[in-house]
Amino acid sequence: MLLEITDLQVFYGRIQALHGVSLYVAQGEIVALIGANGAGKTTTMRAVSGLRPAAHGRIRFDGEDITKLRADLRVRRGISQAPEGRGIFPGMTVLENLDMGTYARRPGREQRQQDLERVFGLFPRLKERRMQVAGTMSGGEQQMLTIGRALMARPKLLLLDEPSMGLAPMLISQIFSIIKEINGQGVTVLVVEQNAQQSLSIADRAYILETGLIVTQGKGRDLLADPAVKAAYLGVA
């Protein structure tokens, strides 16, 4: 098991956001975490990457307990998160942003070039814009940049927080096919999404989160066909 979360509880002050979430991600999978606004998706993500402390429960990664590990050390273990929305470094150029992705690894010149080529292969748009200041790019390009930057860390586990947020419909399906492609290159992916349709169709397995609890889980394809899920998340009666 690459990632294993058991009975995770997270609080914001006195407000409990997660009431005991358990889930796992196996090597090589794409796992989706679906839920409405405020269900606790992003909180789960932040607990895994270490930005939010766990009040209770365990997080195991790659055979080790990382529940108490600092966020920056988790990056060194191989967890890399593309934060939600506009999580780029706005004043840095595209290239500088991508180089921040290798911060923890300190790669040599050749390795860096390889990683850049890989990211540019996935997102040719970033190559065109590599000298542009990231804050001046469109939302879609910024989204690509957060994903590319996370890949520069050569993660074992890639965490994607709402990769489709605020994107035009055409771009959304493009982003999801790129996620599939990244997974094909051997990166395990945990993706948090409101867009159930798209994420369920690429996910091996999925969990549905409601007010801090996992209410349903199963294969992506099965959930896509589940009448209850359809009614609640896919807008189909």
Next chain:
Amino acid sequence: MSTGERLQAIDLRRVRAVSGMRRWWSRLPRGTRFAVLAVVAVLLYLLPVLNPPIITTPDSDFATVLFTVTTYCLAALGLNVVVGMAGLLDLGYVGFYAVGAYSVAMFASPSSSIATKYPWLVCVPIAIALSMIAGAILGGPTLRLRGDYLAIVTLGFGEIVRLSAVNSPGLGAAAGITSIPHPPGALNGQPIFSVLDAKPYYWLGLTLVFVVVALVRNIENSRVGRSWLAIREDEDAAELMGVPTFKFKLWAFAIGAAVGGLSGAMFAGKQGFVSPDSFPVLTSVLFLAAVVVGGAGNRLGVIVGAIAVAYLPERFRGFQNSRYMIFGLALILMSIFRPQGLIPNRRREVELADRKLDEVGVEVNA
């Protein structure tokens, strides 16, 4: 065009206009740039000798004013590390300035309670070290706070340092500490640094400004500088890249404090005495004003800011009564029309525009 796009377009135009000047400068041949800088440096050193008519201060000793300007420049450069580079708001920076000045006073003055009577030169590294420790002590428990909360706590720190001095007989209480020795050196049997002539202090101060500028420049281009930049632009994202944010914020505080302490040590060596009255909250505000008015994150900017804050009130002493009003008005106008400062940092400008977009809450589409 949506509000967000319009805002972005306006800000981008501004970014491009400023970068035009910068490009012109960086395209000059290396030799030309060096020559221009050398001439400027020589002119700066000669300022108190030349006493140029319009620039000189008619109501107070020009060299003394210039020396004060250099101490403000040092403080602004140090505070810029904290505010401009790492993006941490510090409203109690005068505290470090005070720690530096008091360190020199305690270890150098024969009339202090410990009376170790070390020479001034020995006390400077002590002052820098103690200021750094003070920075770490303030930073340790408080750097987990962000934004406004950090500002409030640091504001308290500045006052704590001052009030501790007022209430500690060991630190000379309200009367302060006198007979602090001047920097060393003699020429023809006469001490170079005396109460009679402020020029040597200015030259020393100016030299230190150059040294600190060079040091800060090197740090900015290092891994440390990049870590600060990442923290300033997006602290969460920085942490997700593997930047040990707390450690680097602590270093920003410590390094900023060290420069503030150096500035305080200079002040003590020139003044010959220190008392709590020399370190009011107002000074913190002035230091911060220098950084913000000049352009946080830009070395040249904060120096210009420090000159504006320290020199202009002395130049226009004639307006004694209304000068803080004029100053306040200027600050308000600045924050409305040029929030990025007189000579802005290229990156910070984009950050500012970016934050505005966040506030507008635009739905961003490709």
